[in-house]
Amino acid sequence: MELVTPDLGLLFWTGLVFLCLLFLLVKFAWKPILGAVNAREENIANALELAEKTKEEMKALQAQNENLLKEARAERDSMIKDAKEVASKMIEDAKGTAKVEAEKQMTAAREAIQSEKAGAIAELKTQMAAFSIEIAEKIVRQELSSDDKQKALADKLVEDINMN
Amino acid sequence: MAIKSAMNRMLAVITAILMSTSLFGGESHEGETEHKFNVNEMIMHHIQDAHEWHLWGGHDGTSIYLPIILMDGGIKTFSSTHFYHGTPMVAVEEGTGKEHEFIAGVGPAEGYAMYHETIYKMDHGTLHFEKGHPHNAAPIDFSITKNVVSMFMTFFILILVMFSVAKFYKKNGAVAPKGIAKFIEPLIVFVRDDIAKANIDHHKYKKYVPFLLTIFFFILVSNLTGLIPLVQANVTGNITVTLFLAVCVLLVTVFSGNKNYWGHIFATPGVPKALLVIMVPIEIVGVLTKPFALMIRLFANITAGHIIILALISIIFLNQSAAWGALSVPMALFISVLEILVAFLQAYLFAMLSALFIGAAVEEAHH
Numbered sequence: 001m002e003l004v005t006p007d008l009g010l011l012f013w014t015g016l017v018f019l020c021l022l023f024l025l026v027k028f029a030w031k032p033i034l035g036a037v038n039a040r041e042e043n044i045a046n047a048l049e050l051a052e053k054t055k056e057e058m059k060a061l062q063a064q065n066e067n068l069l070k071e072a073r074a075e076r077d078s079m080i081k082d083a084k085e086v087a088s089k090m091i092e093d094a095k096g097t098a099k100v101e102a103e104k105q106m107t108a109a110r111e112a113i114q115s116e117k118a119g120a121i122a123e124l125k126t127q128m129a130a131f132s133i134e135i136a137e138k139i140v141r142q143e144l145s146s147d148d149k150q151k152a153l154a155d156k157l158v159e160d161i162n163m164n
Numbered sequence: 165m166a167i168k169s170a171m172n173r174m175l176a177v178i179t180a181i182l183m184s185t186s187l188f189g190g191e192s193h194e195g196e197t198e199h200k201f202n203v204n205e206m207i208m209h210h211i212q213d214a215h216e217w218h219l220w221g222g223h224d225g226t227s228i229y230l231p232i233i234l235m236d237g238g239i240k241t242f243s244s245t246h247f248y249h250g251t252p253m254v255a256v257e258e259g260t261g262k263e264h265e266f267i268a269g270v271g272p273a274e275g276y277a278m279y280h281e282t283i284y285k286m287d288h289g290t291l292h293f294e295k296g297h298p299h300n301a302a303p304i305d306f307s308i309t310k311n312v313v314s315m316f317m318t319f320f321i322l323i324l325v326m327f328s329v330a331k332f333y334k335k336n337g338a339v340a341p342k343g344i345a346k347f348i349e350p351l352i353v354f355v356r357d358d359i360a361k362a363n364i365d366h367h368k369y370k371k372y373v374p375f376l377l378t379i380f381f382f383i384l385v386s387n388l389t390g391l392i393p394l395v396q397a398n399v400t401g402n403i404t405v406t407l408f409l410a411v412c413v414l415l416v417t418v419f420s421g422n423k424n425y426w427g428h429i430f431a432t433p434g435v436p437k438a439l440l441v442i443m444v445p446i447e448i449v450g451v452l453t454k455p456f457a458l459m460i461r462l463f464a465n466i467t468a469g470h471i472i473i474l475a476l477i478s479i480i481f482l483n484q485s486a487a488w489g490a491l492s493v494p495m496a497l498f499i500s501v502l503e504i505l506v507a508f509l510q511a512y513l514f515a516m517l518s519a520l521f522i523g524a525a526v527e528e529a530h531h
Contacts, residue, residue: 002212002280003403003467009233009306010213010404017315018408021322022378029326030374033345033352036333043338 201481207474211398211467214281214310215244219394230313232273234283236303242272244307253277257293264293276303283307311405314397318385326381355380355515363519368526372519375416379409380515387466387507391500400510401466403459410459413518418451421525454521458514465510469503 143153217228229245251268266279268286277286277300284291284300291298325344332345341349355377360369386399399405427433429447431440476499479492 002282003208004463006404006407007213008304010309010311010402011408012306013308013312014315014405014408017312017319018378018382018412021319021382022375024323025326025378025381026374029323029330030352030377032330032333033326033349034356034373036338037349037353037356040338040340 201478201484203475203478203482206478206481207471209281210396210474211401211470212281213398213402215278215307216248217310217313230310231308232283233306233308234276234303235306236285239306240272240303246271246273247276247278247283250278253290255291255293255298257296262293262296264291264296264298266291266298310397311399311402314389314395314399315386315405317395318382318389318399321385321389322381351381352377359512359515359519363516364523365526365528369519369523372416372420372522375412376515376519379412379518380511383409383462383514384507384511387511388504390466390470391503391507396470398467398470400462401470403463406459406463409462409514410455413458413521414452414455416518417455417521417525420522422528424527424529425525427529454517458517462510462514465506469499469506472499473503 142149144150215230215232217230219226219228227248229243229248232240232242232244232247234240246269247267250270250273253266253268255264255266256262257264264279266277268289269276269278275286277284277291277298279291279298282298282302283305284298284302287300291300293299325348329345329348332341332343336342356373359380360373360376363369364372383400386405389395390398390400429451430444432443432447435443473496476492476496480486480488
């Protein structure tokens with residue numbers, strides 16, 4: 001019977017010890033421990049969430065990069081194309097201009113040559129005329145240096161006229 | 165196969181020991197003075213509370229005499245040595261003529277007598293027995309008994325351990341645990357998640373976690389200290405302690421009870437009005453039987469463990485031969501290891517069932 005009979009004194013001490021323990025542990029042990037454990041669990045959960053989010057963001061960023069790269073490539077291609085066009089046009093233009101210029105210069109040169117030539121020919125003609133007259137004069141003088149000769153000449157001239 | 169052959173070998177060894185000891189045993193206590201070893205009395209003495217801390221030896225062995233505090237028209241305090249080294253007396257029960265041994269106190273304990281660790285006031289210098297129990301008046305005994313000292317130890321162990329764990333978190337913040345915190349944290353998280361969260365509505369469980377943690381660790385440490393040789397107080401195997409814990413659970417349950425809970429008790433939905441006359445008393449008894457079962461379960465399990473170990477050790481003394489230790493010591497060791505499991509299991513069960521009852525009390529209606 002004693003085994004299952006509660007004892008008042010022991011009940012008092014049990015109550016005292018247990019309630020003190022409850023009070024002290026709740027206030028100074030369970031609160032900080034559970035607080036820290038909960039905070040850590042929250043941290044871990046947040047970190048995991050953040051990692052997931054970062055992963056998503058990375059994915060989006062990668063896609064964006066891809067797009068940017070594609071755009072850049074397209075732009076570069078179009079730029080190269082434009083540049084090529086511009087260059088070829090410039091070359092074309094330059095060629096045209098050069099041709100025209102060359103033509104002009106050629107024409108001018110030709111004209112100059114023509115006029116020089118004409119001048120030279122005219123000069124030559126004048127010179128030749130002068131030389132011819134001088135020579136003719138000298139020949140005439142020699143022809144007419146003696147009577148015989150004068151007569152012979154006259155004859156000949158007459159003959160020529162006659163024949164005509 | 166291996167287990168079977170090992171068991172066969174063990175049986176052979178035990179049989180050999182049995183045969184040899186019966187020979188030795190027969191010779192040894194032939195010439196000795198017959199001191200009858202009463203197993204029942206020894207076990208009952210050990211599983212009950214005591215006013216001394218018996219370490220080893222017989223009557224003149226080593227004991228720590230604990231202070232006795234009596235409320236008997238004022239507080240009287242003195243050492244229990246005045247009882248344990250008091251005057252042994254014998255009282256004869258009137259009618260049956262049965263003899264009862266008790267101890268009369270000496271010195272400051274004059275006028276008091278101790279019978280089976282209970283203190284009575286002596287009347288005309290003796291105790292008067294009736295139906296095997298003294299009928300003398302008993303002062304209220306607030307003594308620091310062995311169980312009280314053991315509870316103080318539990319108190320200091322828990323304070324020391326839990327405060328150092330708390331200090332770790334205060335110092336390091338919410339980091340991964342190290343040292344003692346690493347050992348304690350899983351238990352705390354276990355109580356929080358698998359005991360409180362699993363049984364109480366998850367919006368309300370947080371409020372009860374500190375209470376459940378205290379219950380769990382108090383029972384666990386008390387169970388474990390009860391298994392340490394030389395300490396071996398049977399705290400959680402004492403009906404008073406388990407009664408107090410069960411009453412705590414009852415009070416928490418009753419004061420947590422919401423409308424839905426009381427509604428189920430006093431006006432069970434779907435039950436005809438006439439039947440309520442029967443139902444209400446049954447429901448009220450149900451409220452009380454739950455903590456009552458908690459009280460009995462813890463008390464019986466822990467006491468039973470102590471009784472089995474003591475009974476196995478008694479084999480040696482019953483046969484008065486140390487050779488029997490070859491049988492009883494391994495068996496007692498096995499039971500002791502089992503008791504470690506039981507210490508955890510009973511602490512878990514008590515806390516888990518408490519959480520279950522609280523959970524039922526705070527549950528919202530869902531029909």
